Amino acid sequence: xxxxxxxxxxxxxxxxxxxxxxxxxxxxxxxxxxxxxxxxxxxxxxxxxxxxxxxxxxxxxxxxxxxxxxxxxxxxxxxxxxxxxxxxxxxxxxxxxxxxxxxxxxxxxxxxxxxxxxxxxxxxxxxxxxxxxxxxxxxxxxxxxxxxxxxxxxxxxxxxxxxxxxxxxxxxxxxxxxxxxxxxxxxxxxxxxxxxxxxxxxxxxxxxxxxxxxxxxxxxxxxxxxxxxxxxxxxxxxxxxxxxxxxxxxxxxxxxxxxxxxxxxxxxxxxxxxxxxxxxxxxxxxxxxxxxxxxxxxxxxxxxxxxxxxxxxxxxxxxxxxxxxxxxxxxxxxxxxxxxxxxxxxxxxxxxxxxxxxxxxxxxxxxxxxxxxxxxxxxxxxxxxxxxxxxxxxxxxxxxxxxxxxxxxxxxxxxxxxxxxxxxxxxxxxxxxxxxxxxxxxxxxxxxxxxxxxxxxxxxxxxxxxxxxxxxxxxxxxxxxxxxxxxxxxxxxxxxxxxxxxxxxxxxxxxxxxxxxxxxxxxxxxxxxxxxxxxxxxxxxxxxxxxxxxxxxxxxxxxxxxxxxxxxxxxxxxxxxxxxxxxxxxxxxxxxxxxxxxxxxxxxxxxxxxxx
Numbered sequence: 001x002x003x004x005x006x007x008x009x010x011x012x013x014x015x016x017x018x019x020x021x022x023x024x025x026x027x028x029x030x031x032x033x034x035x036x037x038x039x040x041x042x043x044x045x046x047x048x049x050x051x052x053x054x055x056x057x058x059x060x061x062x063x064x065x066x067x068x069x070x071x072x073x074x075x076x077x078x079x080x081x082x083x084x085x086x087x088x089x090x091x092x093x094x095x096x097x098x099x100x101x102x103x104x105x106x107x108x109x110x111x112x113x114x115x116x117x118x119x120x121x122x123x124x125x126x127x128x129x130x131x132x133x134x135x136x137x138x139x140x141x142x143x144x145x146x147x148x149x150x151x152x153x154x155x156x157x158x159x160x161x162x163x164x165x166x167x168x169x170x171x172x173x174x175x176x177x178x179x180x181x182x183x184x185x186x187x188x189x190x191x192x193x194x195x196x197x198x199x200x201x202x203x204x205x206x207x208x209x210x211x212x213x214x215x216x217x218x219x220x221x222x223x224x225x226x227x228x229x230x231x232x233x234x235x236x237x238x239x240x241x242x243x244x245x246x247x248x249x250x251x252x253x254x255x256x257x258x259x260x261x262x263x264x265x266x267x268x269x270x271x272x273x274x275x276x277x278x279x280x281x282x283x284x285x286x287x288x289x290x291x292x293x294x295x296x297x298x299x300x301x302x303x304x305x306x307x308x309x310x311x312x313x314x315x316x317x318x319x320x321x322x323x324x325x326x327x328x329x330x331x332x333x334x335x336x337x338x339x340x341x342x343x344x345x346x347x348x349x350x351x352x353x354x355x356x357x358x359x360x361x362x363x364x365x366x367x368x369x370x371x372x373x374x375x376x377x378x379x380x381x382x383x384x385x386x387x388x389x390x391x392x393x394x395x396x397x398x399x400x401x402x403x404x405x406x407x408x409x410x411x412x413x414x415x416x417x418x419x420x421x422x423x424x425x426x427x428x429x430x431x432x433x434x435x436x437x438x439x440x441x442x443x444x445x446x447x448x449x450x451x452x453x454x455x456x457x458x459x460x461x462x463x464x465x466x467x468x469x470x471x472x473x474x475x476x477x478x479x480x481x482x483x484x485x486x487x488x489x490x491x492x493x494x495x496x497x498x499x500x501x502x503x504x505x506x507x508x509x510x511x512x513x514x515x516x517x518x519x520x521x522x523x524x525x526x527x528x529x530x531x532x533x534x535x536x537x538x539x540x541x542x543x544x545x546x547x548x549x550x551x552x553x554x555x556x557x558x559x560x561x562x563x564x565x566x567x568x569x570x571x572x573x574x575x576x577x578x579x580x581x582x583x584x585x586x587x588x589x590x591x592x593x594x595x596x597x598x599x600x601x602x603x604x605x606x607x608x609x610x611x612x
Contacts, residue, residue, distance in 0.1 A: 004327045011320035015460055015472075018314030023468040025307040026080070028088045031055050034469045037094075038103070041121035043114050048103040049096040049122060050076055050469065052087035056294055057131040064136035064291040065092040065129070067122045071143030071171075071274075073397050073607045075102035077471055077478060080311075081280050081304040082140070086287065088303070090294030092132050096122045098148055103483045106394070106609040109387055116152030119145070123152065127163050136291045138166035140283065142274055143202070146172030153187060166191040166290040168283060171270050173203050176225045176233075183224075185233030189257040191290040194229065195279050196220055196246075196263055199546055200270045201558025216550030221246050221265055230261050249289060260290065269543070271562050275475050277302055314464075314472030318479050319573055321460065322594065323580045326453045330584060335449050338442065342435065342586040345523065348514035352423045357512055360415045361530045364507075367411045369534035375404050376560045390612040394489055398603045401563060402496035409500035412507045419511055434510040435586045443589055450593035458601070477566040482605035489604040490597070497600050501574065502592030504531070508575055509582035509591075524579045531571040535564040570599060 027034055035051045057063035066086055070078040076095040083093045099118045100107025107117065115121035119139055127134045139149045146169040153175070156164045167190055174194055175186035196204055198218040206215040206223045220226050222243070224236035230244040232252050244250060246265040251258055264282040266273070273279045281299040288296060330339040348354055375381055381403065383389040385396040393399045420429065431437040438446070462481050465471060471480035508527050516522040542561040545553050552558050578591035 008324035014317035019464040019468040021310035022470040045105040052093040059130040062133040065132040069141035069145030084304040117148040119148040120152035140168035193286040312474040402493040405500035406496040409503040412503040446590040490600040497596040501596040505578040505588040505592035528575040
C-alpha cells in the first residue's frame with residue numbers, strides 16, 4: 001500500500017504539472033487569456049470553442065483574428081499547435097468544436113453544411129468582438145475543417161458585408177470548378193493558401209471520368225487542379241507552359257484588390273500535419289504574409305511542442321491513476337473485501353500449455369487483423385460508420401471500433417474454452433480460484449470498484465480543465481472533459497466494449513498468466529505487445545505500400561489505418577492495467593469493466609455525433 005500511495009501521489013503531481021505547464025505555454029505565461037465559450041450561434045445551435053485573446057488586442061488596438069478548426073471525428077484541441085503559435089504572435093484565435101464534435105451540438109445528417117458546419121457562425125462571433133479587426137479575419141482548418149472553410153465561402157459571399165479576408169486550407173482540396181465543371185476562382189479577392197500532404201490518404205488525386213485515380217497525391221503540384229488554383233482559377237489550356245511552384249507566393253489584382261495564392265507541399269501523411277512543425281511554420285508564414293502578425297516572431301521559433309510534452313505527461317498520469325486509484329480504494333472499508341491478491345504466477349512449462357499459449361496468441365493476432373480488414377469492407381457496416389444511411393447509431397466511427405472489439409472478444413472466449421477443455425481442466429485449473437467464477441457478490445462488487453475509479457479519475461480531468469483549460473493528450477490520443485450527453489453515448493457502445501475488454505482481461509490473467517524466463521513482467525510485456533500487434537502490422541503495411549507506390553493498399557481505406565494509431569497504444573496499456581489490478585484482487589472483471597468504461601468515454605468524447 002505504501003508503494004501504491006507513492007505512485008498515486010506521483011500521478012497526481014504529474015497531472016498537476018501537466019496542467020500548469022500546458023497552461024503556461026498556451027497563455028504565453030499569462031500574456032494570452034483563454035476562455036472556454038459556449039454560445040447559441042446564428043444557426044440556432046450551441047457551439048463550444050476556446051477563445052485566445054492576447055493582451056495586445058484591445059478596443060483601441062484591434063488585432064487580426066483567425067478561426068481554426070479540427071477535422072472530422074476530432075475536436076478543438078487538435079488545433080493546439082496552431083492556436084498556441086498564432087496567439088503568441090498577437091492574433092485573436094477561436095478554436096472551435098465543429099457541430100457534431102466535442103461539446104458542440106450534434107450535426108443533423110440533412111444539414112451537414114449548416115453555418116459552414118459552424119465555422120462561419122464562429123466568424124460572425126469574431127467580427128462582433130471589440131478587440132478584433134473585422135477587416136482582417138482569417139479561417140483555417142485541417143481536413144474536414146478545411147471543408148468547413150470551403151462551406152463558409154458562399155455564406156460569406158451571400159452576406160451583406162464580407163468578413164473573411166484570408167483562407168488557409170490544410171489537407172483538403174480547394175474549390176477548383178463551378179457547378180458546370182468549369183475552372184473558377186471561387187475565393188474572389190480573398191488570400192488563399194493550401195498546405196498539402198504528399199502522402200494524403202484522402203485528397204489531392206486526379207480522376208478519370210470513370211472515377212479511376214490518375215495521379216497520386218505526391219504528384220499533385222503538376223496537376224491541372226493545382227495549377228489552376230495557383231493561377232486564380234484560370235483554365236489549364238490558358239496557362240499552358242506557365243508552371244507554378246510550391247512555396248512561392250503568387251499575387252494578382254482582382255477587382256482592384258491584391259490577392260495571393262500559395263501551395264505548401266510537404267512529404268508527410270494526412271494526420272501528421274496536425275503535429276508537424278514544418279506545417280505550423282508555413283501556417284505562421286502564410287498568415288503573417290496575408291494578415292500581418294501584431295507581434296512578429298520567426299516561424300521557426302515554436303513552443304507548442306512544450307505543451308504537447310506537458311499534456312503527454314498528463315496522459316501518463318491518467319494511465320497511472322487507472323491502477324493506483326482502484327488499488328488505493330482496496331484499502332477502504334467499502335472495497336476491502338476485494339483485496340484478495342492472486343496466487344503467484346506459475347512457470348510456462350509443458351508442451352501442450354506452451355502450444356496453447358503461443359498458438360492461441362498467434363491465432364488471436366491473426367483474427368484481430370483479418371477481422372479488422374474484413375469489417376472495413378462490409379457495406380452495411382460502412383453505411384452506418386460513415387452515416388450514409390439513417391440508423392440508431394449516433395457515432396459511426398466509435399461503433400465500428402466497438403463492433404470489431406466485440407468480434408475479437410467472442411474469438412477470445414472460444415479460444416479460452418478450447419484451452420480449458422484441452423488441457424487446463426485436466427491440469428487442475430479451478431475456475432473459481434483463477435477468478436473466472438469469482439461469485440456474484442465479488443463480481444458486482446468489482447463493478448462498483450471500477451465505476452468508482454472512473455468517477456474519481458475523470459474528476460481529476462474535470463478539475464484541471466476547469467482551472468487551467470487543458471486536457472491530457474498526445475497527438476491523436478486525448479482524454480478530455482465531456483458534456484453530460486457523452487455518458488449516454490458511452491452507454492450505447494459500452495456493451496460491445498465490455499465483450500472485448502472483459503474477455504481480454506480473463507484471457508490475459510486467468511488463462512495466460514505465467515512467468516517467462518523466470519519473470520512475470522516478461523509475460524505481461526509479451527501479452528501487451530500481442531494485444532497491439534495486429535493493428536501495428538496493419539499500419540506498417542499500409543504506410544510501407546503508400547511510401548513505395550504513392551497509393552494505399554487496395555480495399556483498405558486510409559481512415560481505417562488512421563483509426564488504429566490510438567488503438568495501438570490503448571490495447572497495450574489496458575493489458576498492463578488489467579494485469580496489475582488482477583494481481584491485487586484475483587478478479588479479472590474489475591479491469592475488464594474499468595477498461596471498457598474508460599475506452600468508451602475517451603472514444604465518444606473525441607468523435608462525431610450525427611442525428612437523423
